[in-house]
Amino acid sequence: MPTVVAVDAxxxxxxxxxxxxxxxxxxRHHGVQILLVGREPEIREELxxxxxxxxxxxxxxxxxxxxxxxxxxxxxxxTAVRSKRDSSMRVGLRLVREGRAAGFVTAGNTGxxxxxxxxxxxxLPGVDRPALAAVFPTSAGKAAILLDxxxxxxxxxxxxxxxxxxxxxxxxxxxxxHRPRVGLLSxxxxxxxxxxxxxxxxxxxxxxxxxxxxxxxxxDLYNGxxxxxxxxxxxxxxALKVSEGLVSTVRFLLKESLKSxxxxxxxxxxxxxxxxxxxxxxxxxxxxxxxxxxIKGVCIVGHGxxxxxxxxNAIRVAAQFAETKINDKIEKGLSSHHxxxxxVPTQPLGAGSAPL
Amino acid sequence: MPTVVAVDAxxxxxxxxxxxxxxxxxxRHHGVQILLVGREPEIREELxxxxxxxxxxxxxxxxxxxxxxxxxxxxxxxTAVRSKRDSSMRVGLRLVREGRAAGFVTAGNTGxxxxxxxxxxxxLPGVDRPALAAVFPTSAGKAAILLDxxxxxxxxxxxxxxxxxxxxxxxxxxxxxHRPRVGLLSxxxxxxxxxxxxxxxxxxxxxxxxxxxxxxxxxDLYNGxxxxxxxxxxxxxxALKVSEGLVSTVRFLLKESLKSxxxxxxxxxxxxxxxxxxxxxxxxxxxxxxxxxxIKGVCIVGHGxxxxxxxxNAIRVAAQFAETKINDKIEKGLSSHHxxxxxVPTQPLGAGSAPL
Numbered sequence: 203m204p205t206v207v208a209v210d211a212x213x214x215x216x217x218x219x220x221x222x223x224x225x226x227x228x229x230r231h232h233g234v235q236i237l238l239v240g241r242e243p244e245i246r247e248e249l250x251x252x253x254x255x256x257x258x259x260x261x262x263x264x265x266x267x268x269x270x271x272x273x274x275x276x277x278x279x280x281t282a283v284r285s286k287r288d289s290s291m292r293v294g295l296r297l298v299r300e301g302r303a304a305g306f307v308t309a310g311n312t313g314x315x316x317x318x319x320x321x322x323x324x325x326l327p328g329v330d331r332p333a334l335a336a337v338f339p340t341s342a343g344k345a346a347i348l349l350d351x352x353x354x355x356x357x358x359x360x361x362x363x364x365x366x367x368x369x370x371x372x373x374x375x376x377x378x379x380h381r382p383r384v385g386l387l388s389x390x391x392x393x394x395x396x397x398x399x400x401x402x403x404x405x406x407x408x409x410x411x412x413x414x415x416x417x418x419x420x421x422d423l424y425n426g427x428x429x430x431x432x433x434x435x436x437x438x439x440x441a442l443k444v445s446e447g448l449v450s451t452v453r454f455l456l457k458e459s460l461k462s463x464x465x466x467x468x469x470x471x472x473x474x475x476x477x478x479x480x481x482x483x484x485x486x487x488x489x490x491x492x493x494x495x496x497i498k499g500v501c502i503v504g505h506g507x508x509x510x511x512x513x514x515n516a517i518r519v520a521a522q523f524a525e526t527k528i529n530d531k532i533e534k535g536l537s538s539h540h541x542x543x544x545x546v547p548t549q550p551l552g553a554g555s556a557p558l
Numbered sequence: 559m560p561t562v563v564a565v566d567a568x569x570x571x572x573x574x575x576x577x578x579x580x581x582x583x584x585x586r587h588h589g590v591q592i593l594l595v596g597r598e599p600e601i602r603e604e605l606x607x608x609x610x611x612x613x614x615x616x617x618x619x620x621x622x623x624x625x626x627x628x629x630x631x632x633x634x635x636x637t638a639v640r641s642k643r644d645s646s647m648r649v650g651l652r653l654v655r656e657g658r659a660a661g662f663v664t665a666g667n668t669g670x671x672x673x674x675x676x677x678x679x680x681x682l683p684g685v686d687r688p689a690l691a692a693v694f695p696t697s698a699g700k701a702a703i704l705l706d707x708x709x710x711x712x713x714x715x716x717x718x719x720x721x722x723x724x725x726x727x728x729x730x731x732x733x734x735x736h737r738p739r740v741g742l743l744s745x746x747x748x749x750x751x752x753x754x755x756x757x758x759x760x761x762x763x764x765x766x767x768x769x770x771x772x773x774x775x776x777x778d779l780y781n782g783x784x785x786x787x788x789x790x791x792x793x794x795x796x797a798l799k800v801s802e803g804l805v806s807t808v809r810f811l812l813k814e815s816l817k818s819x820x821x822x823x824x825x826x827x828x829x830x831x832x833x834x835x836x837x838x839x840x841x842x843x844x845x846x847x848x849x850x851x852x853i854k855g856v857c858i859v860g861h862g863x864x865x866x867x868x869x870x871n872a873i874r875v876a877a878q879f880a881e882t883k884i885n886d887k888i889e890k891g892l893s894s895h896h897x898x899x900x901x902v903p904t905q906p907l908g909a910g911s912a913p914l
Contacts, residue, residue, distance in 0.1 A: 341807040353745055355753035389709055389795040397711035397792045420799025424807040436753045437796055439745040440789075443776025444797045445804050451697040451780040452808050 204235040204263060205521040208294040208303035209513070211240035212272040213310030215506045220309070222248040224513025225264055226256075232518045235263040237303055239294040242268040269293035275506055279313030283321060291315055295322040298499040305500030305520030307491070309508040315501065316352050316494055323499040326529055328536035331357070332496035333365050333435070334503065335372060336442050342426025345377055348387075349495065351442045354435035359402035362386070362432050363410065367535045368495040369430035370412045375526040376490075376519060377429070384410075385418030385428035387437060392417070399434060407432075490519035496532065500524050560591040560619060561877040564650040564659035565869070567596035568628040569666030571862045576665070578604040580869025581620055582612075588874045591619040593659055595650040598624040625649035631862055635669030639677060647671055651678040654855040661856030661876030663847070665864040671857065672708050672850055679855040682885055684892035687713070688852035689721050689791070690859065691728060692798050698782025701733055704743075705851065707798045710791035715758035718742070718788050719766065723891045724851040725786035726768045731882040732846075732875060733785070740766075741774030741784035743793060748773070755790060763788075846875035852888065856880050 209225055211218040218240060225236040238245050245266050253259045271286040273279075286292065291314060297303040299322055308315050316334060325332055334352025337345050349365045350357070366384050373382035386407055388396035393404055395417055407414050415428050422428060423441065433441070491504035491512065500523045504516045565581055567574040574596060581592040594601050601622050609615045627642040629635075642648065647666060651674055653659040664671050672690060681688055690708025693701050705721045706713070722740050729738035742763055744752035749760055751773055763770050771784050778784060779797065789797070847860035847868065856879045860872045 339811075341810045355745070387796060389711070389792055389799075420796040420801075421803030421806075423800055424803045433796075436745055437793060440743060440776040440793055441796055441800045443745075444779055444800050445776075447777030447780045448801050448804050449808065450777075452805065454697045455695075 204233050205305075205524055206235045206237060206303045207517050207520045208237040208239055208267070208297040208306045209517060210290045210294050210306070210308035210310055211238040211245045211266075212269075212290040213308040213506075214504070214508045214513070215275070215309075217309070218245050218248050220508055220510045220513050222252060223510030224508075224517060226252060226259055226262060227510055227514035228517035228521075229262040229264060231514065232521060234517060234521045235265075236517070237265050237267050237294075237297060239267045239269050239297070240272065240290040241270070242266050267293060267297065273311050273314045275311050277311060277314065279311060279317045282311070282314050283317045289314075289318070291318045292322060295319055295499070295501065298501070299323055304524035305502065307502045307504065307513065307516045307520050309491075309504035309506055309513060309516070312352070312492075312503050315503045319494050319497050319499070319501040323497045323501070326496050326498055326533050326536075328533060329364055329368070329496035331361050331364070332494055333361075333368065335369060335493050335495055336438070337490070337492060338424070338445075340424050340426035344379070344426060344429070346423065346426065346429055346431065347373060348423065348431045348433070348438055348441065350433070350435035351438035351492070352435055352494070353439050356436070357399065357434040359399060359406050362399070362403040362434070363406040364496070364536060365432040366407050366410060366412065366414075366430065368532050369432060371528055371531045371535055372493060372495060373429045375528050375531065376493075376522055379429050381413045382429035383413050383415040383427070384430040384432065385415045385422065387420070387423075387431050387433035387441070388417035389419065390417060391419065403432075490515035493519065493523060495528075498529070500529075560589055561661075561880055562591045562593060562659045563873050563876045564593040564595055564623070564653040564662045565873060566646045566650050566662070566664035566666055566671075567594040567601045567622075568625075568646040569664040569862075570860070570864045570869070571631070571665075573665070574601050574604050576864055576866045576869050578608060579866030580864075580873060582608060582615055582618060583866055583870035584873035584877075585618040585620060587870065588877060590873060590877045591621075592873070593621050593623050593650075593653060595623045595625050595653070596628065596646040597626070598622050623649060623653065629667050629670045631667050633667060633670065635667060635673045638667070638670050639673045645670075645674070647674045648678060651675055651855070651857065654857070655679055660880035661858065663858045663860065663869065663872045663876050665847075665860035665862055665869060665872070668708070668848075668859050671859045675850050675853050675855070675857040679853045679857070682852050682854055682889050682892075684889060685720055685724075685852035687717050687720070688850055689717075689724065691725060691849050691851055692794070693846070693848060694780070694801075696780050696782035700735070700782060700785070702779065702782065702785055702787065703729060704779060704787045704789070704794055704797065706789070706791035707794035707848070708791055708850070709795050712792070713755065713790040715755060715762050718755070718759040718790070719762040720852065720892060721788040722763050722766060722768065722770075722786065724888050725788060727884055727887045727891055728849060728851060729785045731884050731887065732849075732878055735785050737769045738785035739769050739771040739783070740786040740788065741771045741778065743776070743779075743787050743789035743797070744773035745775065746773060747775065759788075847872035849875065849879060851884075854885070856885075 211221040269290040271289040273282040294306045331354045333350035335347045335349035336351040373379045388400040491502045494501040567577040625646040627645040629638040650662045687710045689706035691703045691705035692707040729735045744756040847858045850857040
């Protein structure tokens with residue numbers, strides 16, 4: 203029985219084209235079954251175009267599930283989630299809740315995806331706040347993950363502790379990392395360094411049965427020193443967006459430098475080629491999008507600019523997430539590591555998260 | 559009367575060479591007078607070498623002030639500051655307190671420099687926590703400043719308010735920015751976005767008589783949208799170090815890409831040249847180091863890897879800081895903007911700052 207993945211066909215900036223193409227690629231390369239969720243006529247139109255090009259597409263296990271509404275990229279998540287009860291996100295996540303799909307993939311509005319997933323699927327037992335994990339390449343060649351980047355602001359130490367457990371399991375299950383090194387993002391390596399939150403979290407993380415590497419600094423995000431980095435969602439979100447901004451600036455400045463180095467024509471061509479290659483290396487699409495960890499189900503969020511390859515990889519990760527039973531491991535991990543958790547009053551779902 | 563700047567001759571990784579050379583350049587180009595502070599024999603030796611090369615160096619207004627001790631880069635700031643009472647930093651900052659120098663420049667241990675400056679000079683009236691400001695280039699071509707990056711952790715909203723006033727005055731005085739745009743680093747642009755701290759700070763910043771641009775996101779650090787960005791020192795420090803780490807990684811990955819693009823030899827030469835140019839553009843040395851804002855005096859902290867040019871620029875900035883009377887403006891700015899400040903209990907100096 204192939205694993206069934208529901209895909210938000212209306213999510214990305216150029217939807218539904220990359221979604222339909224990504225679904226086809228995933229069926230071919232990863233043996234999954236796909237439910238494309240969204241406005242049926244648009245999706246069928248796109249599928250028809252693909253079948254005209256490659257008639258064998260007709261035989262792939264791809265079905266369409268109609269959803270009348272679409273949540274836009276710039277819509278306020280909280281409002282959209284409440285008002286659009288028949289959005290492709292909501293319908294897709296319901297398929298997961300009902301067991302008709304093992305996981306859901308969207309390249310749409312991140313805030314709306316998180317809010318809808320929390321609402322439709324709920325949090326796993328033992329998880330106070332689900333976390334969005336960013337996956338990125340390091341200079342050591344392997345992928346690292348940073349969580350939370352989904353804006354669980356004003357976190358408590360036990361939130362960070364749960365992030366560590368969830369991130370470690372993800373790194374093991376998806377990247378096959380042996381005993382992933384888990385770091386706490388702080389502003390100095392010694393135990394006493396940091397702020398009130400990190401000092402308290404340090405004490406909790408040290409007691410976990412995982413490979414805790416202590417505090418790590420911002421510069422360690424990309425050097426492969428650790429495999430999993432935990433932090434408050436405000437910090438993680440800033441770190442991620444600073445990185446995005448800096449990459450754009452560096453590209454701009456370096457392109458200028460390259461152009462001036464030799465004759466402008468050659469420099470331009472050369473820099474373009476180098477940047478295409480470079481972009482591919484840095485592209486987090488290769489790593490399959492950002493998983494939302496700690497919900498009862500599987501939800502992978504891709505970038506709005508995702509292409510078919512990014513969607514194919516996100517679908518692969520969603521299937522792998524379900525097949526390797528990451529959620530069972532998280533639930534088990536949290537219950538065995540935290541016998542005391544039961545005495546901690548759990549927050550109502552989403553109560554502490556940022557306005558999305 | 560030339561402005562006198564005291565320079566920590568023992569600060570940088572290759573001290574005292576860059577310091578002595580930087581002092582010579584600053585005397586020649588900026589008409590300042592220099593007091594080189596540190597181990598006199600070593601400094602004299604370096605000066606002698608310079609005089610042998612250029613006999614006119616003998617006529618420059620450079621004096622040496624002996625200090626027996628040196629604080630190392632990896633020393634714990636708190637311990638070093640307490641135990642080394644005759645360090646080049648302490649002696650140099652005393653020259654400022656006694657009015658013998660208008661400002662102090664060091665490329666040494668940042669934590670120790672901040673702690674010593676706070677201890678020797680004290681905070682300006684109205685300043686609860688002095689802040690270290692990072693200066694960096696943006697793709698818009700102008701410099702932006704981010705504060706605090708000096709690890710005032712667990713800041714209160716009124717700390718961020720003071721950072722805004724100080725940063726705005728610095729941008730006007732040193733970069734000549736007309737009505738600098740001041741942003742609050744957060745994780746969404748709308749007013750309600752962010753965490754408890756930024757939401758409270760937003761309300762305070764909005765009332766200041768300056769060009770408040772509202773919330774800015776991490777990606778706006780380097781795009782020139784705003785001239786001054788304020789945040790808690792934990793966030794600022796993470797943002798700065800993430801940037802450093804990412805630039806290294808990008809350089810590494812891009813170099814690899816460039817090498818593979820064309821014949822390896824040409825690619826290597828070309829990438830080396832491009833990177834030298836690129837490094838210069840990105841080099842914050844050009845902007846003269848990081849000022850410590852809010853102390854009774856002038857203290858500019860450079861990178862440990864500072865070369866003579868970076869030190870020359872830091873000396874120029876220190877002189878300009880004193881000449882444009884930034885501290886008078888800060889004091890006036892804080893007293894006129896904050897009539898209510900007097901009713902707020904001020905923190906004892908340094909009490910709330912991070913363990914250095």
